[in-house]
């Protein structure tokens with residue numbers, strides 16, 4: 219099958235999946251006023267494959283059949299694959315008009331992690347199943363959500379110590395051909411508008427927690443899957459000034475598995491507790507770098523927005539504003555430099571033959587980006603002034619009786635008239651002062667792992683003995 223078109227992707231989502239939003243079941247996710255934001259963001263992935271200017275980046279060849287497939291399914295069995303992926307994800311985010319399409323990123327990070335981990339397990343059956351699954355998705359040009367995070371209940375307790383067994387997804391029954399799973403995965407991006415869902419454990423497990431050591435992939439319309447989506451913002455936006463590119467973004471869901479039957483050929487781990495953490499770890503090795511890759515175009519754009527706002531307010535030469543510019547430049551360029559540093563040292567992940575960006579630097583890049591984002595936003599908010607949150611809406615601007623008041627009161631510096639200044643402020647409102655922005659701040663901290671997750675990885679990956687040896691040399695110590 220050839221690469222799908224945007225319409226074929228949309229059509230594929232009308233498959234009887236069980237999705238709820240604001241308490242109501244959704245008949246067609248492509249038409250829901252909130253979920254449509256995500257669908258139309260995902261659509262860019264399919265547009266890219268058919269855009270002659272993007273094909274070099276977005277399209278590759280299936281190594282066996284020679285047919286065209288999405289570059290997301292490229293097998294990263296060479297060091298160059300890391301830079302190629304960085305380019306793909308960053309370009310997709312820019313092409314997606316400011317949001318990453320995200321309907322293949324997490325899924326292919328998971329397929330790569332499953333390939334590497336099943337190889338480490340030495341389990342040929344699982345390896346063959348993952349390989350068949352990769353081919354199935356690539357050759358049918360499918361989109362895949364990744365479900366890693368369980369609801370987790372009391373964080374200080376392990377899965378089998380929890381009050382409810384459903385705080386972690388688990389196997390509740392098994393037949394010769396199927397496993398039956400129950401439990402809930404949380405915060406799953408794009409699951410309402412992906413074709414498939416890939417599930418892995420989120421943490422280490424003890425030997426007596428075999429039923430939680432489960433990895434599999436199934437279609438999103440499999441009976442027993444219930445998705446409860448959280449609205450972010452509406453596709454049709456009446457309040458903000460229209461922009462050439464509509465606003466983009468994603469929708470997360472709480473994904474409930476209520477006695478869901480999974481065919482065994484789609485099961486990639488079933489009871490191997492000793493590999494649960496390795497799989498979660500492998501996923502982060504691939505996915506944390508994806509996170510950094512797609513954030514860069516977003517923060518570049520936000521930096522430019524802050525600078526234009528300063529122009530429109532006539533403050534761009536003030537010394538404190540120059541200092542803010544320097545802070546923003548330092549933030550965006552350091553994040554980029556860290557990403558480049560991670561690319562420059564590709565690692566053969568645990569000798570699996572699959573290459574990832576340097577794990578220590580990739581984790582530092584994500585931590586640096588996430589822990590400085592709020593200050594970066596604070597600076598943009600500072601440049602905007604109070605109009606950021608008190609500005610009249612586009613509906614006021616369209617009212618012929620009100621517009622003259624706005625025209626004569628809300629112009630700015632550097633030749634910005636009221637309309638141009640309000641357009642900027644309106645976009646800034648969306649980016650740094652709206653409900654969407656609240657989502658973005660939290661997404662920055664938690665999505666792709668909270669601060670502690672990156673710090674834990676840094677502790678594991680940093681060459682601490684090398685640091686200590688340097689100090690030992692200085693004092694002539696051999697004490698280990």
Ligand SMILES: Cc1cc2nc3c(=O)[nH]c(=O)nc-3n(C[C@H](O)[C@H](O)[C@H](O)COP(=O)(O)OP(=O)(O)OC[C@H]3O[C@@H](n4cnc5c(N)ncnc54)[C@H](O)[C@@H]3O)c2cc1C
Pocket residue numbers: 324364365366367368369370373374404405406407408470660661664665666667668669670671
């Ligand atoms: C916008 C968004 C999109 C996301 N998309 C996806 C997705 O597509 N797929 C997916 O699988 N996940 C997704 N996530 C989930 C994300 O990976 C998690 O939010 C993140 O790993 C944190 O987990 P949590 O939300 O359960 O918070 P918690 O883990 O509960 O973190 C809250 C605080 O508790 C601390 N904490 C947690 N456990 C312990 C402990 N045992 N001891 C001490 N302190 C602890 C943390 O360090 C943190 O400070 C998404 C999240 C967001 C916000």
